[in-house]
Amino acid sequence: MSKTLFDKVWDSHVVRSVENGPDVLFIDRHLVHEVTSPVAFLGLKNRGIPVLYPNRTFATADHNTPTRNQHLPVADPLSANQLAALERNATEHGIPYWGLGHEKNGIVHVIGPENGITLPGATIVCGDSHTSTHGAFGAIAFGIGTSEVEMVLATQCIMQPKPKSMRININGSLNPGVTPKDVALYIISQLTTSGATGYFVEYAGEVFRNMSMEGRMTVCNLSIEMGARGGMVAPDQKTFDYVKGREFAPKGAAWDEAMAYWETLYTDKDARFDKELTFNGADIEPMITYGTNPGMGLGISQSIPAAETVEGGVSTYRKSLEYMAFSEGEAMIGKKVDFVFLGSCTNGRIEDFRAFAQVVKGRKKADHVTAWLVPGSHQVEAAIREEGILEVLTEAGFELREPGCSACLAMNEDKIPAGKYAVSTSNRNFEGRQGPGARTLLASPLVAAAAAVTGKVTDPRQLLEIEMA
Amino acid sequence: MAYDKFTVLQSTAVPLPIENVDTDQIIPARFLKATERKGFGDNLFRDWRYHPDNTPKEHFVLNNPLYGGQILVGGKNFGSGSSREHAAWAVYDYGFRCVVSSFFADIFRNNCLNVGVLPVQVSPEFLQQIFEAIEKDPKTELVVDLPAQTITLKATGASEAFDINGYKKDNLTNGFDDIDYLLNMKEEIKTFAQNTPL
Numbered sequence: 001m002s003k004t005l006f007d008k009v010w011d012s013h014v015v016r017s018v019e020n021g022p023d024v025l026f027i028d029r030h031l032v033h034e035v036t037s038p039v040a041f042l043g044l045k046n047r048g049i050p051v052l053y054p055n056r057t058f059a060t061a062d063h064n065t066p067t068r069n070q071h072l073p074v075a076d077p078l079s080a081n082q083l084a085a086l087e088r089n090a091t092e093h094g095i096p097y098w099g100l101g102h103e104k105n106g107i108v109h110v111i112g113p114e115n116g117i118t119l120p121g122a123t124i125v126c127g128d129s130h131t132s133t134h135g136a137f138g139a140i141a142f143g144i145g146t147s148e149v150e151m152v153l154a155t156q157c158i159m160q161p162k163p164k165s166m167r168i169n170i171n172g173s174l175n176p177g178v179t180p181k182d183v184a185l186y187i188i189s190q191l192t193t194s195g196a197t198g199y200f201v202e203y204a205g206e207v208f209r210n211m212s213m214e215g216r217m218t219v220c221n222l223s224i225e226m227g228a229r230g231g232m233v234a235p236d237q238k239t240f241d242y243v244k245g246r247e248f249a250p251k252g253a254a255w256d257e258a259m260a261y262w263e264t265l266y267t268d269k270d271a272r273f274d275k276e277l278t279f280n281g282a283d284i285e286p287m288i289t290y291g292t293n294p295g296m297g298l299g300i301s302q303s304i305p306a307a308e309t310v311e312g313g314v315s316t317y318r319k320s321l322e323y324m325a326f327s328e329g330e331a332m333i334g335k336k337v338d339f340v341f342l343g344s345c346t347n348g349r350i351e352d353f354r355a356f357a358q359v360v361k362g363r364k365k366a367d368h369v370t371a372w373l374v375p376g377s378h379q380v381e382a383a384i385r386e387e388g389i390l391e392v393l394t395e396a397g398f399e400l401r402e403p404g405c406s407a408c409l410a411m412n413e414d415k416i417p418a419g420k421y422a423v424s425t426s427n428r429n430f431e432g433r434q435g436p437g438a439r440t441l442l443a444s445p446l447v448a449a450a451a452a453v454t455g456k457v458t459d460p461r462q463l464l465e466i467e468m469a
Numbered sequence: 470m471a472y473d474k475f476t477v478l479q480s481t482a483v484p485l486p487i488e489n490v491d492t493d494q495i496i497p498a499r500f501l502k503a504t505e506r507k508g509f510g511d512n513l514f515r516d517w518r519y520h521p522d523n524t525p526k527e528h529f530v531l532n533n534p535l536y537g538g539q540i541l542v543g544g545k546n547f548g549s550g551s552s553r554e555h556a557a558w559a560v561y562d563y564g565f566r567c568v569v570s571s572f573f574a575d576i577f578r579n580n581c582l583n584v585g586v587l588p589v590q591v592s593p594e595f596l597q598q599i600f601e602a603i604e605k606d607p608k609t610e611l612v613v614d615l616p617a618q619t620i621t622l623k624a625t626g627a628s629e630a631f632d633i634n635g636y637k638k639d640n641l642t643n644g645f646d647d648i649d650y651l652l653n654m655k656e657e658i659k660t661f662a663q664n665t666p667l
C-alpha cells in the first residue's frame with residue numbers, strides 16, 4: 001500500500017494500537033528543559049520509578065536563563081531554583097545535562113540538530129510546542145505537556161491518536177529578499193492559526209527542496225502556529241550531509257544501516273493526504289505581522305486589512321488592533337520600532353545571523369532602537385565569531401548576547417516594556433508574550449535588520465538594492 | 470497525577486466569548502517558574518484579570534461576582550499556542566472541570582484530558598446559544614454528561630452530543646491516567662526498544 005512519509009515513520013514506531021483509543025508510540029529521543037520537566041520528575045519520584053532510557057534523553061537549560069553574565073550565579077531565585085532542579089534530576093537519573101556555560105548549551109531545538117540528536121525517521125518529543133522544528137530532517141517531532149514528559153521519562157512512549165495528514169506544496173522559486181520565515185508566515189496567514197489543527201503537515205515542492213536545512217527548520221518550527229501538531233520535509237542528500245559526523249549520529253556500520261532506512265523516507269507516488277494545498281513561491285514577499293496572533297501577517301508593503309474583510313470575529317480582531325494601537329487601513333512601512341530581537345529557535349541559527357549582518361554591514365544601528373542579538377547556541381555563537389560576523393555587528397553598533405530563549409518568551413529579564421514595539425524573529429506575537437503589554441511584529445532576520453538600522457518598519461529589499469517586481 | 474473522577478457535571482458557567490484565547494493569556498510565561506504543581510489557579514488569565522499593580526480589573530469576567538461555576542465557556546480556537554500544561558493546571562486549579570468551545574487547539578485539548586479537565590467541543594450555533602443563555606441569566610445551568618456524551622442547557626433542554634475518544638473517556642470516568650496504562654505494558658515496550666536503534 002502507498003504510504004506518506006509521515007505514515008512510514010509513525011507506523012514503524014507503534015508499539016500497540018489501543019482499541020477505540022490512541023496508538024502507543026515509541027519515542028526515539030526525548031529533549032528536556034528546565035521549565036516543563038520539574039513536575040514530571042516529581043511524578044516519577046512519587047511513583048518511585050526511574051527514567052527508563054536515560055541514554056535516549058537529553059537535557060539543556062534555555063527557557064529562563066539570562067543572556068548576559070552566564071558565568072555568574074543566576075540572579076532570579078525562581079529561575080535559579082528551576083535550573084538547580086533540572087541539574088539535580090538529570091544527575092540523579094544519569095541524563096546528559098548541558099547547563100549554563102557548557103559548550104553544548106543552547107536552545108533545545110537548536111542543539112538537537114547541531115549534535116546529531118535529531119535524525120531522519122526518528123520520533124522526537126520535548127515539552128515545548130516548537131519541537132516541530134526537528135521535522136526538517138524527516139523526523140516526527142512534536143511538543144508535549146508535562147504529564148506526557150513524565151510518561152516518556154517513565155516508559156519512552158506516548159499515547160496519541162494518529163493525526164490527519166496534510167501536504168503543503170510550494171512550487172516555483174522565491175524572489176530575492178524572501179526568506180524561509182516569510183514562507184512560513186505566508187502559509188500561516190493563508191491558513192489562519194487553526195487551519196491545520198488536527199493535522200501533521202508535509203512540506204513539499206521545489207521551494208523546500210531548494211531550501212537549506214536551517215531554512216527547513218524555520219518552516220517546520222512554525223508549523224505549530226497554524227495549529228498543526230508538526231511538520232516535516234522528506235530527507236535528501238542535504239539532510240544526510242548535515243547529519244553525518246555529528247556527535248550523536250550513527251557511525252560506521254550503524255550509519256550504513258541508518259542510511260538504508262532513511263533512503264526509504266519519502267511519500268509514495270500515489271499516497272493520499274486528507275488535505276492538500278498548493279501555493280506559488282513567486283507570490284510571497286517579505287512578511288510582517290500586525291496583530292496578536294501569527295496568522296495576522298501580510299506582505300510588508302501592504303496595509304492593515306479592514307475588519308470586515310477578515311475571517312472570524314470582528315470584535316476579537318478590533319481588540320487585537322487596539323492592543324497593538326494600530327488602525328485598519330494603515331501601512332506597515334514606516335511604523336516606528338523601539339526594539340529588535342534576533343534569536344529564538346525560529347531564527348537563531350548561523351544563517352539568520354548571516355542574513356542580519358548582510359543588511360547592517362556598513363550601516364549603523366538607529367539610536368533609539370534597543371537590539372537584542374541572541375544566538376541559539378554556543379556553537380552558533382562560535383560560528384558568528386569565526387565567520388567574522390561579530391566584527392560586522394560590532395562595527396554597526398550591535399552587541400552579541402549569550403545563548404538562550406531570551407525575549408522569545410521573556411521568562412528571563414529580556415522583556416519588551418509595555419507599549420513598546422519590537423520587530424522580532426521569534427514565533428509568537430500574542431499579547432504579553434514578550435513582556436506584559438509588549439507589542440510584537442514577527443518578521444524575518446532581514447526585516448529585523450532593516451528595522452534595526454532605520455528605526456522603523458522598512459522593506460529590506462530597498463537596503464539590499466533588490467529590484468522589486 | 471491522579472485527579473477526581475468525572476461523570477456528570479451540573480453547574481453554572483463562566484462565559485469568555487473571545488476567539489483564539491492562547492495559552493500565554495491563560496497563564497503568562499513568567500508564572501512558569503515553579504517546580505511543583507501548586508497555586509496556578511491564582512494566576513489564571515493573570516493579565517486580563519489584574520492591573521500591573523495587582524488590583525483586579527473590574528470588567529474581566531472572573532472578577533464579576535455574577536458569574537461562577539465549574540464550567541468555562543470560551544470562543545473558537547481555545548488554547549492555541551504553547552504546550553505548557555500549566556495552562557490546563559491553572560484551569561483545573563481555579564476550579565473548572567470542563568471547558569466548552571466550538572474548537573480547541575490540539576495540545577491544549579490533550580493536556581486537559583491528561584489533568585482531568587473535560588474539553589467539550591460543540592457546534593458554533595450551540596456555543597452561541599450557551600453564550601446567549603448565560604447573558605440572559607448568569608445563573609443558568611449546564612449539564613455535562615460524560616457517560617452519555619451530551620451537554621444540555623438546563624433551562625431550555627437544548628442539548629448536543631459531543632465526541633470523545635473511548636479510551637480517554639474511560640480514563641476520565643475512572644480517574645486513571647496514561648502512565649498507569651503504559652507502566653502495565655513495560656515489558657512489551659522494552660522488547661520493542663531492543664529492535665529500535667538509538
Ligand code: SF4
Pocket residue numbers: 062063107108109128129130344345346404405408409426427
Ligand atoms: S526559543 Fe521560544 S519557542 Fe523556541 S524553545 Fe525557546 S521559548 Fe520555545
